[in-house]
Amino acid sequence: MTAGGHEIGRGPLTTVVMRYSGLGRLATLLEYFAFDLPRTTTAAGVTLMAGLAAAHAYLIDGGTADPAYLNVYRALIVTGSLVAIALMSLPGPARAGWRLGSLVSVVALAVYLASRTAGLPGMPLLAGRWDCPLGTVTMGVAALFLALHGSVLTGVNVAYPRRRDWYD
Amino acid sequence: MDVYGFPAWLRVEHWINALFITLMVRSGIEILATHPKLYGRDDSRPGSEWARFTRKTMPKDKLYDTLDEEESYSPIISLPGHRNLGMGRHWHFFVAIGWVLAGVTYVALLFATGQWRRYIPTSWGILPQAWHDLLTYLSFRLPPHLPGEPFDALQKLAYALVIFVLAPVAILSGLAQSPAVDARFPWFLRLWGGRQRVRSLHFFVLLAFLAFTAVHLLMLAVWGWGRENSLMIFGHGDAPVGGLWVSLVIIAAIIGVNIAVTVWSLRRPRMVQRVLGAVVMALRRALLRPATSHQHYPKAAVAAQHRVNGKPPDSDTYKIMAVHDFAPWRLTVGGLVENPVVLTLEDLRALNTRQSQCVLHHCIQGWSSVGEWTGLPLRDLLDLVRPLPEARYICFLTMQDNGRDEPSAPGEGHFYEIIDLELAHHPQTLLAYEMNGEPLPIEHGAPLRLRLENQLGFKMAKWIHDIEFLSDYRLVGDGMGGWREDNVHFDMEVGI
Known part of the structure; x- marks a missing residue:
């Protein structure tokens, strides 16, 4: 079509x-x-990934009594985000970078929502605690990345290194 | 005096503004539909757009023009919808006049009554306070209002931005798309980065208003729809139930007005054209007609590919003339003149006055292009034929038959356009027979076309073969001043 x-x-x-x-x-x-804004699209994706990485890096071992697995999880999100950024910025594996970015976003979103609804092992008090600005930003950033990637997959946007071949 | 209250004038202005914004946005989308592509460069080169809002693709194997690219949007999002640029423009400009008047009155009253304090911060301390408010919202809680004021710091900054930044940018970026303004003050257009960048900016302004409206409505719901509307309807927050119901009635009325003007425009476009056009055209004549073109673009700015609107005459007569470099072509100049003449292309070229101008072309659809045009200044033709005192208009008859040549056009008959005699005296009003140093290409109007640098492109008739001087234009065609005025309800005066 x-x-x-x-x-x-x-x-x-x-x-x-x-x-x-x-x-x-x-x-x-x-x-x-x-839209024919491949570099802007990729820059937006990279910025969102960087935001996700920064939010999780900020929380790693912040002097809190969080369980160790949570810091491992945060480190994985940070690493995944940074790898996605690197891949998205390269002409060859850019598509893999976007997929990794979406995977990281889905995980971050799912874990945050799970922590605020069911709670996490060792941290039952998180359930119902929606009053965390950084968490809200994390949700927003992850959702925006998924929406942006969705726009690339549906052809609304193109991401670096692709371009439109419009002739008219 | 309560400088943070909700006096009657403020409440009335708010709801008028709400109505105007809906009409402006919908008519703006109608205008966008006619060329649903946004560019960064003024040549609007096909394929170079950064955004397109259309499903159409153009053929590669035959000539197409920008009429083929027009989209037909639903009346739900555009006013009136169904590919009605003429109607969309009438509403956009008519409402814009009302919106600007209401806005100027509003701002004047803000300062006259001291109410400006509700929007304009007087201390830098509002910035950390606004940051704190943002964090509070992100915590899904509501921040406190500023002491004694109706808003929190973030709301105050948001309203200030909309009233004192976004609205002026909307007006100025709209003005910067006027061929008359750009022709008279080319520096003003350069200020915005060019014709297509300011068009894109105008589009972002539309998005910003939509985003503001969405957040505004969300905030109303969060803070209490009934109480907030009670403030904006009754001037106090003590009647939330009444505020709820009356606000719903007002919203229904706004929707009702939108439906009514849409139906009116679709069923009686000629009446809308006459009624709204009377207001809009009078203002255009007063404000934009005096703008004389002073454009001198560098030759380096000339577009490699100048877009085309309208297809050439598809008649044997025209084709035979074209094959013979238009040697058989004759220009008849008559009507209310002392000295009617019939001129060949050679006669026109042999006249002493030959003028070149490198200028920006503004199409009514929104695209633009820079070209160099060479030909005979129209005022010199006037000196030759000497119009009679009763002559007030000039009719340019062309060889294009829209029923035959332009399947995309909603109408038939030979294309013609009529201008005021006054426009003929403008220094850059030209009968062009060359483009970019070459004989005028067929698709751009060979052998002769009109150039009116302070008007929109459709007035610049192409493939001209007859020029008539008239005392009144109302007996020509449907009497609206041109083929497009007759058939697609454009205005005759199009300085914007």
Whole structure:
């Protein structure tokens, strides 16, 4: 299906799902939006990843009595974010970098939501504690990265090193 | 005097502003739909846009023009929708006049009554306070209001930015897209980085207003919809239930007005054109008509590929003339003149006055391009034919038959445009027979086209073969002053 210069590929199963789920109409709407800002898109993705890394690095061993596994988890998020940034900035593995970024974002989002709803092992008091600005920022940054990557996957945006081949 | 209260004038202004913003945004989207692409450079080179809001792609194997690129958006988001640039422009400018007047009145009253204190910070201490408020919001809690004031620090800064930064930028970036303003004050356009950058900025202003409105509504819900609306409707917060219901009635009324003007525009476009056009055109004549073009772009700015609006005449007569370098072509100049003439292309070239101008072309759709045009100043043709005292308008008849040549155009008949005689005296009003140092290309109007550098592009008739001097234009075509005025309801006076 051609859109404003971008294509959204669909197999038979995807076509059926989109038709009966209402996602087809959303996809049609998205076809009206197309941007040719690959470096800006990548810069935005890199900034969001850097924000995610910074937020988690700030919390590593901050003199609190957090369980050790939490610091390991935070270090993994920081490392994953930094690796994603490096990959996204290179022409070859950029796509892998975006996928890693989304994986890190999903994990960060899921762990934060789990910590505030069910609580975490050794930290039951976190449940219900939504009054943490850094946590809210973490949620927002992770959600924005997922939305940005989604816009790249649906063709609304292109990320470095890709460009549009618009002729008109 | 309570400088933080909600006096009647402030409340009335608020709701008028809410109505105007909805109309401005929707009509702005209609205007965007006509060329749903945004560029960074003034040549609007095809494929160089940074954003497009269309599903259309153009053919590679045949000539297309910018009319083919127009989108038809839903009336839900655009006013009136369904590809009605003329109507969208009428509403955008008509409401803009009201919005500016209301805004100036509002700001004047803010300062006259001391109410400016509610928006303008008087201490740098508001910045750390606003940061603290932001952290409080991020904690899903509500920060305290500033002592004795109706807002917290972050809200106060946000309102100040919208009223004293965003709104003026909206107005000025709109003005910077006027061919009359840009032709008279080219430095003003340079200030904004160019025609396409200011168009993109105007689009960001639209997004900013939408974002502000969304956050504003969210904050109302969070702080208490009923109480906040009670303040803005009754002037006190003691009637939250009444505030809730009356606010819903007002919102329904705003939606109702939007629906009414949409239906009116779609069903009676000519009436809308006459009613709104009377106001808008009078203001344009008064403010923009005196703007004389003083453009001298460097030749380096000339676009490698100048976009085209309108397809050339597809007649055997025209093709035969084109094959013979337009030697058989004749320009008839008549009507209310002392000395009617018939001129060949050679006659035009042989006239002593030959003028070149490197200028920015403003299409009504929003794209632009720089080109160098050479030809005969129209005022010199006037000296030759000597218009009679009763002549007030000039009609340019072209060889383009829209029914035959332009399937994308909503109408038929030969293309023509009419201008005031006054415009003919402007120093850069030109009958161009060359473009960028070469004979005028067919797609740009060969053998002769009009250049009016303080008007929008559609007034610059191409493929001209007849010029008539008139005392009144109302008997020509549908009487609106041109083919596009007749068929797509554009204004005759288009300095913006």
